[in-house]
Amino acid sequence: MSRIQIFTDSTCDLSEELKQAFQIEVVPLYVVFESESYQDGTTIQPKRLFELVTQTGKLPKTAAPSPADFEQAFAPYVEAGDDVVYIGLSTELSSTVQNAKVAASQFADGRVTVIDSRNLSTGIGLLVLKAAQAVQEGKSVDQIAELVEAHAAKIEVEFIIDTLEYLHKGGRCSSVQAFLGSLLKIRPVVKVINGAMMLTDKVRGKRDKALAQLLNNALAYADNMDEDFLFVTHAVASDEAAYLKKEIEQRAKVKRVVITEAGCVISSHCGPQTVGIVFAKK
The missing domain is CATH 3.40.50.10440 (Dihydroxyacetone kinase; domain 1)
Known part of the structure; x- marks a missing residue:
């Protein structure tokens, strides 16, 4: 065989x-900055990606x-x-x-x-x-x-994005929306629905409030979670990821809660301080 x-x-x-x-x-x-092409996770890592975005003021293209x-x-x-x-x-x-x-x-x-x-x-x-x-x-x-x-169809993917800046640079929201979002401290909630990345909510206020909503949304499925793996995925948000991991381990029956870092392609669309919870339903 x-x-x-x-x-x-x-x-x-x-x-x-x-x-x-x-x-x-x-x-x-691939992650492309002007004439330079990099392989995601091989020749470029998220830390370098964010440095280049800061230096150039532009997002890379992905391919x-x-x-x-x-x-x-x-x-x-x-x-x-x-x-x-x-x-x-x-x-x-x-x-x-x-x-x-x-x-x-x-x-x-x-x-x-x-x-x-x-x-x-x-x-x-x-x-x-x-x-x-x-x-x-x-x-x-x-x-x-x-x-x-x-x-x-059983996979639940939800992220809290810390800033509208990357969505704006990527053409996913207007400059007015980005300005008002920054002024009002609005943090978008992104879910995967029917294979597409959708903005489903906007949390206004402190980051702690957004994290609490993310956690509560996941724990609403606590009795219906596949017990093998749950991921807390983040882009330069290790402290928040550790907090979410601890809370989930205490409040859900999952064998392995694993923290992992978002790669360059995902990071280039969502930006730093993004954090998400990903699991499968039974």
Whole structure:
């Protein structure tokens, strides 16, 4: 029987420890500042990203891996006799999955299976871990694909963004909205709905109030959380992430509450001090 190799892309925001523990391979997206192109998580890290934004006053552009990038990543495994399952960033947000499908078509039918996560950040990561666990359990490619697709709609992803600045620079809100948001200390709430990133609420006031809402929104599902993993994902908000982790561990029955840092692609859209809670429903 062929071995199965799980692939994802850099927007999964999984830690190196988890990727190594579950033998997950990652194809990086690109972050482009003017003429300089970087590979997310490989040749640029979030700290450097924020430094460049401060220096230039501009956000980078982000780009999907090319079909050739995917083909180059998949080929050694297929040539070694392995089957590949790739789980990627929502097609509502990027052409990443479409490019992976183009690459998959270059191999014999069935050797590379491409799945749209309908998610971002550690919402993808949760599905990737489910797939990797299924590989360890001896599941087939078809069984893994069915499992991932069934769980995709059960993923809850919610972030609190600390400032409207990055949304404004990225063209997602007007200069007037950004000014008023700063003046009134408005912090947007972002959720993933039907594969897209949606602004669902705006919390006005102190950051503590926004964190409390984020926590309470998650804990409303405490009795219906998948117990394997819950992620607290952040961009330069380690203290708040540690606080949320502690509260969740005390108030929800989850085996592993894991803090992980958002990569450059997610950070470039949301900005520093973003923090989110990501989990799967039963």
